[in-house]
Amino acid sequence: YEEFFSRYLVILTRRAIKWSKLLKGNNRIQKSLKVKRYIRKGIPNEHRALIWMIVSGAQANMEQNPGYYNKLLEGEKSDTLVEAIKTDMNRTFPDNVQFRKTANPCLQQTLYNVLVAYGHHNKTVGYCQGMNFIAGYLILITKNEEESFWLLDALIGRILPDYYSPAMMGLKTDQEVLGELVRKKVPAVAELMDRHGVMWTLIVSRWFICLFIDILPVETVLRIWDCIFYEGSKIIFRVALALIKQHQAFILEATNLPDICDKFKQITRGTFVTECHTFMQVSVSSLQCRTGKSYETK
Ligand SMILES: *[C@@H]1O[C@H](CO)[C@@H](O)[C@H](O)[C@H]1NC(C)=O
Numbered sequence: 157y158e159e160f161f162s163r164y165l166v167i168l169t170r171r172a173i174k175w176s177k178l179l180k181g182n183n184r185i186q187k188s189l190k191v192k193r194y195i196r197k198g199i200p201n202e203h204r205a206l207i208w209m210i211v212s213g214a215q216a217n218m219e220q221n222p223g224y225y226n227k228l229l230e231g232e233k234s235d236t237l238v239e240a241i242k243t244d245m246n247r248t249f250p251d252n253v254q255f256r257k258t259a260n261p262c263l264q265q266t267l268y269n270v271l272v273a274y275g276h277h278n279k280t281v282g283y284c285q286g287m288n289f290i291a292g293y294l295i296l297i298t299k300n301e302e303e304s305f306w307l308l309d310a311l312i313g314r315i316l317p318d319y320y321s322p323a324m325m326g327l328k329t330d331q332e333v334l335g336e337l338v339r340k341k342v343p344a345v346a347e348l349m350d351r352h353g354v355m356w357t358l359i360v361s362r363w364f365i366c367l368f369i370d371i372l373p374v375e376t377v378l379r380i381w382d383c384i385f386y387e388g389s390k391i392i393f394r395v396a397l398a399l400i401k402q403h404q405a406f407i408l409e410a411t412n413l414p415d416i417c418d419k420f421k422q423i424t425r426g427t428f429v430t431e432c433h434t435f436m437q438v439s440v441s442s443l444q445c446r447t448g449k450s451y452e453t454k
């Protein structure tokens with residue numbers, strides 16, 4: 157990992173210089189092909205929160221609704237919602253000291269506020285497991301409660317269609333779609349899944365719900381999120397396909413259901429996923445057809 161990181165630092169430095177030229181100190185950008193290309197190569201840490209805010213539309217919504225977030229927090233609360241959120245508090249990043257009850261500032265309180273506010277903002281969704289990790293990650297990156305709320309709103313309300321609403325129709329659909337993509341792109345793996353009657357949801361629902369948090373290495377997750385905020389949920393498919401394609405031979409060694417599950421766990425570790433820069437290059441081109449035309453416009 158250290159060897160990778162020393163190489164990655166060089167890339168990060170180069171990208172940081174390019175980004176500061178792009179932003180020219182005024183911290184404003186418009187969506188464009190150039191910005192998209194830049195984002196695919198990674199947003200430097202110091203600009204990450206801002207760029208996520210801008211390209212997801214969260215910044216615009218926050219500016220158009222001053223005081224809205226605080227009003228949600230001051231408003232009346234649903235007891236069931238509050239209970240559900242409280243139950244998950246101690247289970248969210250228990251290994252991260254910043255989320256301990258004794259931490260100062262205590263991110264657990266911030267997380268609680270963001271989730272309670274969101275549950276009252278979007279009553280169709282309310283709260284469901286998985287959102288705690290997404291919101292927690294947003295808080296760690298933005299270090300800002302209100303921005304985390306608006307980014308959560310961008311993700312759940314617009315970018316990820318219906319992943320967290322009670323019926324989870326969007327999530328179910330997207331898992332089916334992934335299954336179909338695998339059938340087209342990596343047919344032998346689809347055939348293996350069929351033969352053993354394995355449902356994709358058993359394997360990939362956490363990939364979709366947690367957006368790879370605690371599944372892939374942190375730096376890789378951030379690079380994936382960079383692209384999700386700009387390009388949307390199609391990035392999840394691209395990453396999943398890249399993972400499966402790369403490890404096709406390894407997955408095909410599986411001879412039974414537990415084996416298949418284990419293989420899919422193992423492919424989320426190791427050099428391929430740690431080398432986040434190369435990994436993202438492979439991922440964003442993972443849906444390319446033979447003609448070189450990509451599905452990018454979809
Ligand atoms: C969470 O942990 C704290 C302290 O460790 C404890 O006081 C509290 O009761 C726990 N909450 C739940 C809902 O388990």
Ligand SMILES: *[C@@H]1O[C@H](CO)[C@@H](O)[C@H](O)[C@H]1NC(C)=O
Pocket residue numbers: 277278279280281312313314316317318319320321
């Ligand atoms: C709530 O989330 C659902 C599902 O993602 C979305 O369709 C809806 O527009 C959201 N509503 C609000 C008020 O954000």
